Amino acid sequence: MRVLLIAGGWSAEREVSLNGANFIQKALEELGYEVIFFDLAKDLEKLPKMAKEVDFAFINLHGSPGEDGLVQAMLERFGCPYQGSGPGPSMIALNKVCSKIIFEENEINTPKWEFVPIMPGNDWTPKLDFPLVVKPNTGGSSVDIEMVEDMDSLNKAMKRILDQREGVLIEERIDGMEITCGVLGDSPLPPILIEPGSKSDFFDYYSKYTKGAAKEICPAPISEDLTKRIMELAFKCHNILGLSGYSRTDFIVRGDEIYALEVNTLPGMTETSLLPQEAAAVGIDFKSLIKRLIELGLT
Numbered sequence: 170m171r172v173l174l175i176a177g178g179w180s181a182e183r184e185v186s187l188n189g190a191n192f193i194q195k196a197l198e199e200l201g202y203e204v205i206f207f208d209l210a211k212d213l214e215k216l217p218k219m220a221k222e223v224d225f226a227f228i229n230l231h232g233s234p235g236e237d238g239l240v241q242a243m244l245e246r247f248g249c250p251y252q253g254s255g256p257g258p259s260m261i262a263l264n265k266v267c268s269k270i271i272f273e274e275n276e277i278n279t280p281k282w283e284f285v286p287i288m289p290g291n292d293w294t295p296k297l298d299f300p301l302v303v304k305p306n307t308g309g310s311s312v313d314i315e316m317v318e319d320m321d322s323l324n325k326a327m328k329r330i331l332d333q334r335e336g337v338l339i340e341e342r343i344d345g346m347e348i349t350c351g352v353l354g355d356s357p358l359p360p361i362l363i364e365p366g367s368k369s370d371f372f373d374y375y376s377k378y379t380k381g382a383a384k385e386i387c388p389a390p391i392s393e394d395l396t397k398r399i400m401e402l403a404f405k406c407h408n409i410l411g412l413s414g415y416s417r418t419d420f421i422v423r424g425d426e427i428y429a430l431e432v433n434t435l436p437g438m439t440e441t442s443l444l445p446q447e448a449a450a451v452g453i454d455f456k457s458l459i460k461r462l463i464e465l466g467l468t
Contacts, residue, residue, distance in 0.1 A: 170202050171223040172463075173249070175240060177208035180232030181313075189438045190229045196459045197227065209234065216240075220249035225463055227252055229438055233307060236263045236435050252466035254434045258411035262432045263307050265338050268410065272429050275409045277402065279429050280421070285327060285337040295323065297341050303327060306336035316342060345423030348389055350403035351436065351444040353415050353458075354465055357400035357407075358447035360420075362389035387446045391422075398427060406432050414465040417444050 174197065176190035177183055190206065197204045207219055209230065220226060226249050234240055238256030245256070254262070261267045272279045283296050284306065295301065303326040304314040315326045327337045350360040364384040389396065403418040406429055410416075417436040421428045436444040440455045448458045 170225060171205065172197055172202045173205050173207050173219055173223040173226040174229065175207045175209055175226055175235075176229045177210045178230045178232070178234055179210045180230075180235070182231035183210070185437065186229055186231050186235075189442070192439045192455070193227060193229055193459060196456045200456055200460055209240065216243055217247050220244055220247040223249065225250050225252075225466065227459075227463070228435060231435060231437075233263065236433075237307070238263075250466050252462040253414045254412040254416070258413070259434050262410050262412065262416070262434045265304070265306050265431050266336070268431060269338075271409055272406070275405070277406065277409075277429050278427060280340040280343050282341070283339045285331075285339060286335070288328060288331050294320065295339055297339060299323075300342045302340040302342050303330070304338050304340070305330050306338045343421045343423055343428055345421045345426075345428075346391075348391075348399060348420045348422055349417055349443050350399050350420065351415065351417040351447045352404055352407040352412075353444075353448060353453070353461065357404045358444070359388035359450045360391070360396060360399045360403070361385050361387040361443055361447060362391065385443065385446060387450050395422070395427075402427060402429060414462060415444065417447075 174190055174194055176186045178186055194204050194206060205219065205223060226244050228235060228240055228251055230236065230240060236259055238259035241251060241254070241259055242256040244251050261271065266282070266284045269279045269282055281297055300316060300318050301323060302314065303317055303323060313330055317323045317326055330337050347363040347365070348360050349363065351358040364386070399420060402420070406418045407416045410432055412432070412434060415436065417433045419430040421430060436442065438445065445455050445458055453461065
């Protein structure tokens with residue numbers, strides 16, 4: 170089977186994508202697939218031709234394009250199967266505000282929020298009380314997320330994001346356990362407890378991609394009841410967004426309350442990334458995970 174490995178792109182997460190692609194390519198080759206590496210940022214115009222010449226596309230893109238459904242829509246146009254979710258569900262999941270609207274419509278707890286699509290006037294104040302979390306409405310890897318304590322820092326954070334992205338999501342800050350939980354096929358995976366390092370207030374870009382900067386404990390050392398509730402919620406988030414193949418939902422847990430933050434439709438895919446760790450906890454090694462994602466994409 171010929172597999173087109175699509176990576177790179179032009180989002181702020183380009184390097185994360187390329188790094189993960191190295192691990193995926195090695196696994197694909199060890200599984201016996203013929204791999205054609207394709208950097209979307211360099212050869213976008215060649216995608217139709219390449220898609221028609223392969224049997225399957227493995228997408229390892231983060232942010233836009235990739236998680237926004239654009240590449241999936243183009244692959245479908247050219248008759249090339251791929252792993253993961255389709256264009257519409259991908260677009261909704263990447264848009265944090267739209268995801269939160271759907272969460273609330275389905276009675277899934279999520280932090281209180283406010284959407285700011287354009288820079289407000291000088292007399293504007295947020296509906297929520299400080300401290301607040303400010304983040305781009307689209308994107309991932311915790312890029313440009315900031316904790317703010319006052320109006321001056323809030324305005325600066327919003328301006329920085331709005332100068333380069335579309336829309337700001339403001340959330341109430343909830344201090345609690347950071348837990349993430351994946352779904353593979355029709356089953357949730359064991360959740361992971363994330364403990365950011367001493368240099369980070371939360372699981373930020375530094376904690377995610379600096380070796381030893383954070384602890385990732387899988388399965389999460391939490392009660393059986395809480396584990397079950399989180400797994401059920403991850404599966405519910407996956408289904409109500411219409412996702413396919415796999416996903417990973419991030420949560421904050423405070424006391425008995427579980428808050429859904431966002432859902433990742435193309436989770437990180439190095440051998441030590443979060444979803445592969447969860448798969449390993451149920452006996453699915455990295456190569457088997459890659460093979461399973463291809464099988465799901467072909468069904």
